[in-house]
Amino acid sequence: MSTALKREPRNSRVTVKDLARQLGMSVSTVSRAFYDDAVIAPETRERVLLKASEIGYQPNPLARGLITKSSRIVGVVVSDITNPFYPELLTKLTEQIQAVGFNVMLVVDQPDRGDDGLNVLLSYHPDIVIILATTLSSHASDACRRVGTPVIFFNRHAADEHSFSVTCDNALGGALVADLLLDGGHRRLGFLAGRPDASTNQDRWRGFAHRCAARDAGTPRSSDGRSFSYEEGYRGALALLGESERPDALFCANDILAVGAMDAARRDCGLRIPEDLAIVGFDDIAMAGWPSYNLTTVRQPVDQMIAGTIDLAVGLTRGDMGQSAAQRHPGELVTRSTTRPRP
Amino acid sequence: MSTALKREPRNSRVTVKDLARQLGMSVSTVSRAFYDDAVIAPETRERVLLKASEIGYQPNPLARGLITKSSRIVGVVVSDITNPFYPELLTKLTEQIQAVGFNVMLVVDQPDRGDDGLNVLLSYHPDIVIILATTLSSHASDACRRVGTPVIFFNRHAADEHSFSVTCDNALGGALVADLLLDGGHRRLGFLAGRPDASTNQDRWRGFAHRCAARDAGTPRSSDGRSFSYEEGYRGALALLGESERPDALFCANDILAVGAMDAARRDCGLRIPEDLAIVGFDDIAMAGWPSYNLTTVRQPVDQMIAGTIDLAVGLTRGDMGQSAAQRHPGELVTRSTTRPRP
DNA sequence: CTGAAAGCGCTAACAC
DNA sequence: GTGTTAGCGCTTTCAG
Numbered sequence: 278m279s280t281a282l283k284r285e286p287r288n289s290r291v292t293v294k295d296l297a298r299q300l301g302m303s304v305s306t307v308s309r310a311f312y313d314d315a316v317i318a319p320e321t322r323e324r325v326l327l328k329a330s331e332i333g334y335q336p337n338p339l340a341r342g343l344i345t346k347s348s349r350i351v352g353v354v355v356s357d358i359t360n361p362f363y364p365e366l367l368t369k370l371t372e373q374i375q376a377v378g379f380n381v382m383l384v385v386d387q388p389d390r391g392d393d394g395l396n397v398l399l400s401y402h403p404d405i406v407i408i409l410a411t412t413l414s415s416h417a418s419d420a421c422r423r424v425g426t427p428v429i430f431f432n433r434h435a436a437d438e439h440s441f442s443v444t445c446d447n448a449l450g451g452a453l454v455a456d457l458l459l460d461g462g463h464r465r466l467g468f469l470a471g472r473p474d475a476s477t478n479q480d481r482w483r484g485f486a487h488r489c490a491a492r493d494a495g496t497p498r499s500s501d502g503r504s505f506s507y508e509e510g511y512r513g514a515l516a517l518l519g520e521s522e523r524p525d526a527l528f529c530a531n532d533i534l535a536v537g538a539m540d541a542a543r544r545d546c547g548l549r550i551p552e553d554l555a556i557v558g559f560d561d562i563a564m565a566g567w568p569s570y571n572l573t574t575v576r577q578p579v580d581q582m583i584a585g586t587i588d589l590a591v592g593l594t595r596g597d598m599g600q601s602a603a604q605r606h607p608g609e610l611v612t613r614s615t616t617r618p619r620p
Numbered sequence: 621m622s623t624a625l626k627r628e629p630r631n632s633r634v635t636v637k638d639l640a641r642q643l644g645m646s647v648s649t650v651s652r653a654f655y656d657d658a659v660i661a662p663e664t665r666e667r668v669l670l671k672a673s674e675i676g677y678q679p680n681p682l683a684r685g686l687i688t689k690s691s692r693i694v695g696v697v698v699s700d701i702t703n704p705f706y707p708e709l710l711t712k713l714t715e716q717i718q719a720v721g722f723n724v725m726l727v728v729d730q731p732d733r734g735d736d737g738l739n740v741l742l743s744y745h746p747d748i749v750i751i752l753a754t755t756l757s758s759h760a761s762d763a764c765r766r767v768g769t770p771v772i773f774f775n776r777h778a779a780d781e782h783s784f785s786v787t788c789d790n791a792l793g794g795a796l797v798a799d800l801l802l803d804g805g806h807r808r809l810g811f812l813a814g815r816p817d818a819s820t821n822q823d824r825w826r827g828f829a830h831r832c833a834a835r836d837a838g839t840p841r842s843s844d845g846r847s848f849s850y851e852e853g854y855r856g857a858l859a860l861l862g863e864s865e866r867p868d869a870l871f872c873a874n875d876i877l878a879v880g881a882m883d884a885a886r887r888d889c890g891l892r893i894p895e896d897l898a899i900v901g902f903d904d905i906a907m908a909g910w911p912s913y914n915l916t917t918v919r920q921p922v923d924q925m926i927a928g929t930i931d932l933a934v935g936l937t938r939g940d941m942g943q944s945a946a947q948r949h950p951g952e953l954v955t956r957s958t959t960r961p962r963p
Numbered sequence: 964c965t966g967a968a969a970g971c972g973c974t975a976a977c978a979c
Numbered sequence: 980g981t982g983t984t985a986g987c988g989c990t991t992t993c994a995g
Contacts, residue, residue: 290745290767290768290988292987292988292989293988293989293990294988302965302966303965303966303967304966304988304989304990305965305966305967305968305989305990305991306964306965306966308989308990308991309964309965309990312990316964316965317964317965318964318965321964321965333766333767335739335742335743336743336988336989336990337743337745337987337988337989338743338744338989339682339685339686339691339744339745339988339989340686340971340987340988340989340990341988341989341990342682342971342989343682343683343686343970343971343972343973343987343988343989343990344970344971344988344989344990344991345971345989345990345991346971348682350725353726355711358707358708358711359906361704361707363707364701364704364706364707364710365701367707367726368698368701368728371726371727371728372728372730375727375728375730375736375737375740378740380725380727380740380741380744381725381726381727382693382723382724382725382726383696383710383714383724383725383726384714384718384723384724385711385714385715385718387715387718393718394718396678397718397721397723398723399678400678400679400680400681401681401682401723402633402680402682423676424633424676425633507906507907507910511911537910540910540911540912541911543912544911544912563702563850564850567850567880567883568854568883568884568887569883569886569887569912633972635971635972635973636972636973636974637972645981645982646981646982646983647972647973647974647982648973648974648975648981648982648983648984649980649981649982651973651974651975652974652980652981655974659980659981660980660981661980661981664980664981679972679973679974680971680972680973681973682972682973683971683972683973683974683987684972684973684974685973685987686971686972686973686974686986686987686988686989687972687973687974687975687986687987688973688974688975688987689987
């Protein structure tokens with residue numbers, strides 16, 4: 278079976294030299310054609326670009342990076358994949374990074390293996406590192422700063438005052454939920470916690486509890502969280518609902534916890550939602566909109582957050598270090614059917 | 621506020637030269653220390669390695685790649701993020717790729733934007749490209765072959781006979797499901813389809829239908845699928861269950877479809893599962909084990925498939941092109957509570 | 964406006 | 980076993 282396209286010898290890509298030779302120009306002239314601000318005759322540039330696309334030449338960013346000190350690589354570090362929020366986010370983020378001409382190098386942080394992964398990533402000299410992982414602590418940003426790579430923490434506070442962060446206004450979101458539930462006549466509020474060391478968990482709780490206190494509704498009880506997962510939601514709900522004074526409304530630190538909590542409440546406790554128990558989540562992942570959950574939640578303005586991240590990242594690669602260190606985007610309450618309508 | 625660690629001037633990383641100077645050796649000697657099979661005095665190597673970790677030197681893989689023709693980058697292309705199978709997979713795959721000393725460059729394929737993303741990826745000269753996307757067709761593998769980069773299709777047939785593929789034995793899985801359902805006494809079987817052009821969809825259907833025919837159970841009816849998503853499962857189930865002779869068992873082309881189908885069957889049709897309707901999925905995603913679904917399904921041997929992919933990839937980077945073009949790993953039936961026990 | 968030459972950080976011949 | 984040299988593909992002075 279013969280094949281039209283024959284396999285080229287491994288990696289014998291067309292280079293500037295080839296292009297220069299075929300055009301009878303010098304390599305430097307050819308190179309200039311790819312920079313908008315380079316001095317080159319418009320007509321020459323046109324000839325180069327035409328020929329380039331003809332023979333399939335693209336400048337090699339690795340070689341280019343060696344000299345320009347810019348790899349156009351954005352390192353993205355993830356870890357908490359049990360939370361469906363992250364895959365959705367990662368996809369959008371990657372798309373947008375590609376759209377501005379950068380590429381994503383993905384690292385999965387494995388706390389057990391040391392954070393070797395981060396170091397390998399850094400050896401590729403990414404122009405910027407974005408950390409999506411809740412687990413990675415300050416030593417990650419130390420490692421980056423040591424080699425002069427700016428770090429953006431996404432959906433998480435910066436580990437220190439040298440890093441940048443982009444988050445939803447989690448405290449505000451928590452307060453919105455408190456208002457919704459108190460307005461709905463609930464008095465026995467509970468908070469179903471995720472990872473206690475996650476800033477999202479802390480801020481959502483704080484906003485929630487403060488608003489409750491401010492409205493003289495006392496301090497909600499809270500589960501002792503361990504992770505942001507379905508299983509934790511299930512477990513935490515059983516714990517909270519098993520107490521003597523059963524809560525009549527649960528604010529869950531995020532949607533996947535809420536989903537687990539709903540399953541526990543309906544299956545194991547035989548409760549009707551929202552009649553016996555109101556449930557509110559945070560994030561607005563796709564699952565929250567599924568008919569079987571139809572979860573009231575606080576929507577993170579993901580698109581805005583990503584746009585903000587991209588702006589920040591692009592600015593940082595250009596050396597504008599003086600940007601605001603912490604972006605905080607307001608979230609929006611999405612009322613579905615796991616809460617009673619406001620009176 | 622003064623800070624102990626001061627930010628280095630952007631990208632002024634320590635290089636071989638620095639290391640060589642500090643050790644009073646030549647750069648080549650230093651370089652050799654990082655290759656196990658290089659000729660160098662063991663004691664010299666030790667000194668180099670020690671000093672290197674002391675001053676935080678790591679060879680720059682970009683510069684290295686320029687000369688060795690190996691970037692140690694593995695390109696991973698994804699698209700179908702609505703299927704939770706992929707995030708779980710991507711994480712594990714990335715971990716394993718990191719474990720063998722490669723790094724993942726992630727591309728999200730956006731059919732609308734042309735497949736520019738793939739070309740940008742290729743400009744980084746990845747040693748290998750792994751395609752997780754169901755959508756990407758043969759032109760992707762053409763583009764890769766044109767530049768001499770081997771392609772592995774994961775969970776999908778190769779688009780042509782030059783590419784490699786790693787899949788579950790989908791036809792076998794379909795047959796296992798047919799046996800389970802027929803043994804359970806079901807006679808009105810239905811197939812809830814995903815993307816019709818996906819090889820997984822086709823193979824699972826084929827294995828299922830053939831086994832039914834072989835056991836004289838006729839040809840199951842099938843929905844007309846469009847995607848692998850919750851919504852499609854919901855919609856497809858309503859369509860199949862609305863027919864005159866309602867099926868008493870549904871084989872869904874994957875788990876996320878099955879989950880959507882269960883919600884439709886229980887909520888909209890008031891059916892009990894498995895009493896009124898048996899449901900079987902495919903993949904064994906985490907959600908399949910959740911108490912509210914507890915889905916009988918065919919487990920893809922993901923770990924084996926990944927191990928096979930890594931072996932293949934590593935072999936290919938070493939130039940062993942003669943490996944088996946299509947790996948097919950057998951899946952395993954996981955019986956949970958959406959099917960009646962076998963008599 | 965274009966070309967020649969130097970050099971980014973690294974490895975691979977080739978001498979010694 | 981080690982140092983010297985050349986060069987990967989590219990950009991960037993510096994002349995012309």
